[in-house]
Amino acid sequence: MTDTGIALRTDGVGKRYRKGWALRDCTLTLPAGGVTALVGPNGAGKTTLLRLVVGLLAPSTGTVEVLGHDVTASTPQTLSRVGFLAQDHPLYKRFTVAELLRFGRACNLRFDQGLAERRLAKLGIPLDRKAGALSGGQQAQVALALALAKRPDLLVLDEPVASLDPLARHEFLQVLMGAVAEGGVSILFSSHVVHELERVCDHLVVLNHGRVTLTGDIDTLLAEHRLLVGPRTTADVDRADTVVQAVHSDRHTTLLVRDGALPTAPGWQAQPVALEDLVLAYLRRPSGAGTTTAPGVPA
Numbered sequence: 001m002t003d004t005g006i007a008l009r010t011d012g013v014g015k016r017y018r019k020g021w022a023l024r025d026c027t028l029t030l031p032a033g034g035v036t037a038l039v040g041p042n043g044a045g046k047t048t049l050l051r052l053v054v055g056l057l058a059p060s061t062g063t064v065e066v067l068g069h070d071v072t073a074s075t076p077q078t079l080s081r082v083g084f085l086a087q088d089h090p091l092y093k094r095f096t097v098a099e100l101l102r103f104g105r106a107c108n109l110r111f112d113q114g115l116a117e118r119r120l121a122k123l124g125i126p127l128d129r130k131a132g133a134l135s136g137g138q139q140a141q142v143a144l145a146l147a148l149a150k151r152p153d154l155l156v157l158d159e160p161v162a163s164l165d166p167l168a169r170h171e172f173l174q175v176l177m178g179a180v181a182e183g184g185v186s187i188l189f190s191s192h193v194v195h196e197l198e199r200v201c202d203h204l205v206v207l208n209h210g211r212v213t214l215t216g217d218i219d220t221l222l223a224e225h226r227l228l229v230g231p232r233t234t235a236d237v238d239r240a241d242t243v244v245q246a247v248h249s250d251r252h253t254t255l256l257v258r259d260g261a262l263p264t265a266p267g268w269q270a271q272p273v274a275l276e277d278l279v280l281a282y283l284r285r286p287s288g289a290g291t292t293t294a295p296g297v298p299a
């Protein structure tokens with residue numbers, strides 16, 4: 001469990017590489033015990049943010065607090081409470097699964113080998129098989145079992161399902177959700193696969209061009225946004241602060257609005273928005289777009 005009820009807090013975090021800023025002004029608070037998806041296109045800064053969270057990179061600006069402790073000043077005890085599964089779940093391919101488990105036990109203070117063995121037995125993954133001889137889905141499961149056996153309070157995963165087929169992806173996410181249901185672990189994972197997020201996550205962070213463009217509890221975000229569909233309007237709605245996205249066809253205009261008043265003009269209807277459409281709308285926003293705050297929909 002965490003000392004503060006908060007798994008992760010970042011304040012004004014930026015990361016500058018030689019060629020420029022990969023992350024700017026990132027301020028987030030993630031509650032403990034939840035599953036958070038970090039979504040963004042290639043190059044958005046997801047890996048950079050995750051590496052800052054687990055202490056593999058130091059921020060150029062701002063602070064990162066994990067489980068109530070500043071990451072840059074973390075002790076081995078604090079870091080031992082954070083698990084990290086890097087992109088493509090790297091394993092020593094010549095080690096057998098049993099050897100990987102022994103290695104995990106030797107390197108981690110709180111490693112629960114029995115837990116990892118039970119998870120792998122349930123999935124039918126043989127302990128005497130070399131990691132390199134396992135399928136991609138099995139390798140991902142071994143990497144996850146190793147990470148969970150560390151009994152982390154915060155588990156950070158970088159695109160864990162990107163290379164998996166739909167079945168392996170489903171099984172992987174099932175195991176992850178099972179671990180959350182058992183309690184005690186907060187999860188932050190990055191993903192390109194948006195359509196499964198609603199089933200798996202309770203919190204969302206959308207990152208685009210190195211900046212957080214949307215963050216919050218998923219149910220709250222869905223309740224705050226709606227689609228307004230009506231006759232094609234020539235009004236300059238795109239520039240209203242509440243309008244996240246405006247799409248015009250020959251006869252209709254569809255507006256995605258946040259915290260907007262319901263339209264009263266004839267022919268306009270309000271509809272709920274699906275999570276995938278919400279994420280895509282924020283990803284399509286130009287990088288300089290401001291936040292969506294004040295009312296401004298057809299009346």
Ligand SMILES: Nc1ncnc2c1ncn2[C@@H]1O[C@H](COP(=O)(O)OP(=O)(O)OP(=O)(O)O)[C@@H](O)[C@H]1O
Pocket residue numbers: 017018019021022040041042043044045046047048049
């Ligand atoms: N070690 C590095 N040195 C210099 N620039 C880097 C380094 N790592 C990342 N970058 C740059 O920082 C930006 C963000 O990269 P990052 O890998 O964090 O994005 P990402 O969202 O994880 O992308 P992907 O989905 O492709 O993995 C990119 O422009 C990338 O080229």
